[in-house]
């Protein structure tokens with residue numbers, strides 16, 4: 001699990017790498033608990049490839065409400081311009097089918113599906129990794145607790161023996 005630093009050594013922050021006095025519990029810069037702990041999110045961010053970064057940016061953008069607003073606006077403008085209402089503009093996509101608009105929206109949907117899948121797969125990997133780390137920590141905690149319990153039992157039986165010896169002597 002974690003390597004216990006000696007009392008005089010500075011404790012590193014696993015997220016930002018800053019060194020802090022041994023008595024510190026949380027990093028004042030990023031708020032993470034200091035020590036030899038692991039943070040799955042930071043590990044994942046560090047190993048993220050370029051296309052995954054791009055997929056995450058796209059996913060964040062398309063899940064924002066402004067994305068829908070922009071789409072409603074440009075589709076409405078497209079339809080108005082091609083309806084013939086605005087005389088100054090020559091039609092470039094005939095109603096009512098709007099073939100070019102349908103094609104563009106289909107291409108966009110294909111690309112967005114790809115980016116969303118990349119992002120979703122990464123999120124699933126992150127959740128799985130975090131669950132593994134939780135399990136690992138639970139197992140290690142359980143081992144430490146059972147070891148402490150054994151030692152406490154040992155101390156208790158030794159004390160009982162000492163008390164019994166003292167009673168015999170008195």
Ligand SMILES: [Zn+2]
Nearest residue numbers: 013016027030
């Ligand atoms: Zn930090």
